[in-house]
Amino acid sequence: NYNFNYITLEDTLAAAMVTSLTWCGKDNDAEWFHYVSCPNDCKDNIGADDPFWGIASKTFAQKFVGEIYLVLNGSQSNDRPSFRNNSFFARYELPNLQRKGPYRVTKLNVLRLHSPDQKVVEKCGENSLITLHTIVRSYQIEYLCKDDPEELILIMCSYEWEARECQLERQVLRKEWNQKLLRKSNSSYHSVSFLFLIFLLLILPKK
Template sequence: MNVNSMTSFNGTSSKNIHLEASHSSNKTHSNRSRLKPLTNVNRTKTKPHRVTNQDLLNPCRSPYVKTNGTTCGLKEIMIGRCQEYQYVKRGLFLTNQPYIKNCTQLYEAFESAVRYKSYCNMNMSTYERYFDLALDGVHVINRAMFWSGTYTIAHAYGANGRNYVTLEDTLAAAMVDGLIWCGKENDTEGFDFFSCPYICKDNKWADFAFWGLASKTFAQLASGEIYVILNGSQANHRSAFRNNSYFASFELPNLRQNGTYRVTKVNVLVLHSPDGTVVERCGEKSLFDLEELVRSQGFDYACEDDPEELILIMCSNKWEARECQIARQALRQTWDIKLYGKSNSNRNSLSLIVFSCLFFIQYYSLKIISGSM
């Protein structure tokens, strides 16, 4: 959020601080005006860079050229992330592991799987050695969190492994999350730095070679109670649980049903976006099918719509939404009482009560109508 100090006309700062949600443009562009060059500045022309054959083979050489190919510095980034994960974040993820993994060995296992090889020749076994090395001895007990259509909120709720552990919080995934890579046959570099395909018409498994195996492996590491965050307000009325999702295809079928490290219960949390349409709730449509499927695998099942802590996270992203304004007013009044012993928002109390009554009348009217259908 932007914190804008309100300044009075006499030059003194006001005590009021206005909080407003950041606009999307603020994320990529500065709000400052561009500096105009002085008219009397001598501008010397820079010599144009001669594009050599080496540059054509690898755009990562100076000057850097942005492409849709393999991320420049892939090796250094992956090894650096591996070391940070183990030495800086060790307390979060590795409390039950007494030994350090060899980051260079992990990268070499990854590189040998992809370098000099065509992307469309990959399959679900391509990265097996990499995952075996990276996740050997790991078990996620009562903290594994899966998600579908709720990436941002799931990771905010998980707090980067402090509360719950997502796939992206594991070493194997953290080393490559957000990166692009693909091999290239008969090439001196062995990687394609210009363009990586995302779809292989003749081999659908190439598209799942890494993240499909990552999802499958993560599911096999989960034990005890697990958590699944789904979106009950999908665009175009899409189902919260879909048979072609990563969760349905790779994670749910690979949850352990037996042994010491088996899954005992699946807790589903269904979110509905502020000011968004409620497409389905617990026990309805695809969520009914999910419950049947989970119980058929021998797991206990529980489902909850919009837990309070997740409502707060959703409202932090859509503070001006109708439902969030009610929570905003109530929170402000409660906080004022904590600070000053009384609420300073009495002028808004009547409008808040009226707004709340109208909201709940509308809510229960819709509930009665839907229940009678």
């Protein structure tokens, strides 16, 4: 639907500038950061990015209005649940959704995706999604969960073109597209034939 714009936190200017950066915290230091070096295996890195991303997530969530969308992975490695109480969404965004006034969140749409050729760990209405549903409804916010919406499957398959599920999707899409093209082609053919027949009737000598 071209009337909707989907924006993630990483799409904002401030977040885009620091996405994928390695944060180096430094305990017992007034500046709290390593400015000289930043080894990737530095044990002090753990949680160093929490202050920034925590405040960013909270502020971002407070700006949500109306109907919002949450995309969750239903094929997490190690059978991890899609919704986790220690995630940034659970800690900083979900509790800070506006629940009152004209600029409140009215509905949360959960889009559950399952990665091609990977195990299905959870589906809508199961396990951690039941917990999420309960929390959202306690906020007086409408809740809807949908497994593998078609528009997102097409996006996933653009990256996993050779996956088994995507090959099946391609076959169906190709068949439908060919039918569309064929009908258009036949329609054009009949239109041209009809015009040609009229032309012949006009130029042929009348007896």
